[in-house]
Amino acid sequence: MILTTCAACAAPLAHDAPRCVRCKIRYCDSTCQHDHWRRGHKQMCKKIHRGGNAEQYNADKKYKEAVAVAVEACAKDTKGQTCYICTQALHWKTKEGLVRMCACRGTAGFAHVSCLAEQAKILVAEVEENNLGDKAMDVRFARWYSCSLCEQQYHGVVGCALGWACWKTYLGRPETDTARKLAMNLLGNSLAIANHHVDALTVKEAELSMHQRVGGPEEHILATRSNLAMTYRALGREEEALHLRREVYSGRLKLNGEEHEETLRAAFNYANSLLSLQRYAEAKALLRKTMPVARRVLGEGNRLTLKMRWTYAKALYKDNRATLDDLREAVSTLEDAERTARQVLGGVHPTTGEIERALRDARAALQAATEK
Known part of the structure; x- marks a missing residue:
């Protein structure tokens, strides 16, 4: 998890909640901080600080756990294979095993999560160092979640491990940094793909709060709301999903107009939530209005x-x-x-x-x- 709850009582925290001076772990107030210190944080504080402070320490720990899960899940497929990037069976530094991450055939379909992460990190750094622009960033950043050879997105447990790898790489940057924002979005989506919906919810709620706090573009806020609604649905929280999808559809109409594909997609998602809640009359009315537009603009x-x-x-x-x-x-x-x-x-x-x-x-x- 990214750290959005009090370490002592698990209550939700504001982004500017008080922190431990040394390790930066977060609390509701000084009472929770003192209580956590007495209950054992005193023994962990220096270790967390040496690990890059609370958020970095947590992300590193989650990353290692996710890699272990991915390697174990892929063990049968990767037996006797080598990484197509470093050509070794065990990673020289981390000693981690291989994963099978995409649709590539032959030896190209096997790699270490660490090698995939390093490859993506280098490509993104080249964009930043040479000021290649947003389009180049989108193309290069895709290496964090999809194969450079077959272009298929990495599957559940491998995608989850790469999500944590990406987040731990960029989390120390300012909230306005492009790579950091993309990393938070990727982490939330990869957790959802791996069916860790409770964890994904925390990340996506934090992402929405971040966009609203820093004054992010309306396009990004609407996309984040839509992703959050999908997680609410996955958790069976249909009313909350419906509320968000109604807001997204209204926002898309204002931002993009009724003929834009994103507006039509928002209408479809909204109608789906209405259908799930058996609000059939409202779903029919919405689709009778938007289906003809989709057929005309997008095609049959x-x-x-x-x-x-x-x-x-x-x-x-x-x-x-x-x-x-x-x-x-x-x-x-x-x-x-x-x-x-x-x-x-x-x-x-x-x-x-x-x-x-x-x-x-x-x-x-x-x-x-x-x-x-």
Whole structure:
């Protein structure tokens, strides 16, 4: 975890909460600090300070734990292999084992997390030292979370280890630093991908607070709110997710206009939250307004367009008050979407499969209603 709670009582902290003078660990107040000192912090304070102070010490510890998990998870695949970067089986310095991190075939698919991190660190440093600009930074920073060869994103436990590697590399920089902000975002996303949603929530809440505190661009604040909403949903906190997604959709309308893809994506996410909470009438009303825009701007075969139509059909047939006309509309919508998905995405694509399953459910609902 990044340090956002009191070390003594675990209460949430403000960003300017008091700290231990030596190791910089954070507390609610002097009472908690004195209590923590008596309960054993006295023995740990010097060690944490030598480790780079509290945030760095914590990140280093979490990184080592995440690497160990990733290496163990990949052990069967990596047996007898060597790192494509350093060509060794064990890392010369850390003695860590290998991971299998992407879709590369042959020897290119194996590496040490430390080697991948060092490679990414060098590429980002080149951008910063030569002032190559934001576009170059986005391309180079992608090496922290995706393979430079096959460009596939690193999977769960490997991505989580790289997330901690990235955060521990840049956390000591000012909050306004680009690499630090990107690292915090990557850490939150990588924790979520590894299904550590409680930990991801802490990071994403801290990221949103940071953007608001330093006056970050509205685009970044909206993207962070959207990511936070996904974590709320993963934790079953649907009402909080709905509240955020409503705000994001409203913000996108003001910032980007109704025809922008990010606005349409925000509308889809908002409709999905409404559907999860069985607020079918609101979901249908929203999608009836936004689906025609998506079909016109993005095209019939666009994945987002297809998913909006699929979600609209589900709002029709899942509603207990659905009429026969509603059920017929759901079936016809899904039949048309399924044909398009097969033509554009292919029969084995996950979106095609989701539409086919929804079509079976809609037909079953229509048949049951007709037989009553």
